[in-house]
Amino acid sequence: MYDHFPISDRAKRMRETLLKFMDDHIYPAETTYKQQVAEGDRWQPVPIMEELKAKGRESGLWNMFLTHDAGEYKGAGLTNLEYGTLCEIMGRSSIGSEPFNCSAPDTGNMETIFMYGTEEHKATWLKPLLDGEIRSCFAMTEPGVASSDATNIETRIVRDGDDYVINGRKWWSSGAMDPRCKIAILMGKTDPEAETYRQQSMILVPFDTPGVKVIRPLSVIGYDHAPHGHAEVEYTDVRVPASNILLGEGRGFEIAQGRLGPGRIHHAMRSVGQAERALEMMCERAMGRSAFGKRIADMGVTKHWIAESRMEIEQARLLVLHAAYMMDTVGNKTARKEIAMIKVVAANMVQRVIDRAMQVHGAAGVSQDTSLASAFANARTMRLVDGPDEVHRETVAKLELKQYRN
Incomplete structure (x- = not known):
């Protein structure tokens, strides 16, 4: 799929490194992370996460989100499109972003200080944020x-x-x-x-x-x-x-638009990754369970859920990648409609896919024994984060109608 978009060989190598890191370190740590949060002081740093962050620093994937590459505040220098493909992979796990210092809202805040802060702001706040110290x-x-x-x-x-x-x-x-x-x-x-x-x-x-x-x-x-x-x-x-x-009085909306555009792309691609994980869980459960004399996977309704999920994921991914490509080539302002569309499409898509996976899992799907219930709660918030669906739909409609006005 990514061969159809202009992604550098370096970004492709980073993608392969990230995929391996997820298999070797992130997925195996999910259960331990959950246990340590439950058993320790819930509002203190989690030991296994600190171990993952140490590994993340050594992996060459630290601060991938910072598309800029300037001086001592060095980012990966990736395009929005390239970083979006990595967001999808990190989004497959609820603990997938923090080991690389790529968690919201820190990513957006760091970009804001980088773009709009003074040198003093950067030295005082951006540097320790980039270093993962605060x-x-x-x-x-x-x-x-x-x-x-x-x-x-x-x-x-x-x-x-x-x-x-x-x-x-x-x-x-x-x-x-x-x-x-x-x-x-x-x-x-x-x-x-x-x-x-x-x-x-x-x-x-x-x-x-x-x-x-x-x-x-x-x-x-x-x-x-x-x-x-x-x-x-x-x-x-x-x-x-x-x-x-920042920037001076009256510049808040200007800063907000500069901050939220990339953030919406990141959220949307993480949603695609989360939906992929839910679809995998749905298929594995359906293949491994039987009811009323046949496998759940062989039931017509299950097949339809799986097919709908696959189609919706592919549609959302393509739309998000297109929006990221537009941001890279014509800028955030010109890509306003595409950014608004992906924010609505990805948020609703992931909620539907997770809901189907929960249904296939039965009672286990709404329990603490799988990640689906917490994923569903997170997916539901995506329809509100960075602006509710209704606001983005209004934006899309206004921009669509604009071409019909004299």
Whole structure:
């Protein structure tokens, strides 16, 4: 499949290395990871993950997400298309990304600081993030407003001399429960009187700043995703230097678009990988179980589920790769429609495939004895992450109709 897209020989070699690493290290560690989270302090780093990260550093696959390759902040220099093919492989496992320092939201935060931060920001925050020494969170969504329309965001960022003072409440700050979370990129209003898309700004908030308070962890259909987690966080009279603002006041939406485009590609390709894993589990279960005198795999409904899943996965993969190719060749702005389409298509596809796999597994599919239940919970959130389906559908429709207007 990938021969039809312009992927370098180096990227193909990285893909082979990653496939072998997953077989040799990631898949065998999944059960141990789950046990260690359950048995230890759920909000502390997991020993087996630290071992995997050490191996990941040595593999030559560390920081694959950073498409740039500049100076000391060195990334892999891959295209969006090339990295997308690697995301699919990492997405096959719930622990597949962190061993290579390629986990969200750190990846998006690192790209944001790389693209929009000052040299001081990079030295203070980007370097330890790239080195895997600290973690981060992204503070955008709020409980009090419909954050699918980010113009609703109410958190205030007010200039006071050489500082900005921040007040507001955020939630779904993924990574904020991790004790290694040292920096938040926060979006809030600096000027409520400015034109609509110039009211918002983004600012770096060290997580140990007085006034930053983690209120509670949030669960996803019963899963708290420890030790990384998602949190509700309160910011009360949080004072940070004015130099922590990114790009300047009123540039928040500009930064958000630069950050979220690649992130949506990454999410979509990981969803393809997750769906592939679910289809494998569905087929293996169907071949190994019998009911009413014949194998489940020989039942017509099962065959149809398998066929539908295979077709939907292939369609989604091609659409995602096409969107990534467009981003690389004509830029994120021109590829807006393709990016919006893949965000909807991949999120819905993976939920359907996992649901079928759960049905074939019967009671085991909704229990803790397989990864399907937690995968389903994660897949359901993908229809909300980085904007709900409805917002992306609106974007697609508007861009489609634009060509018919005089």
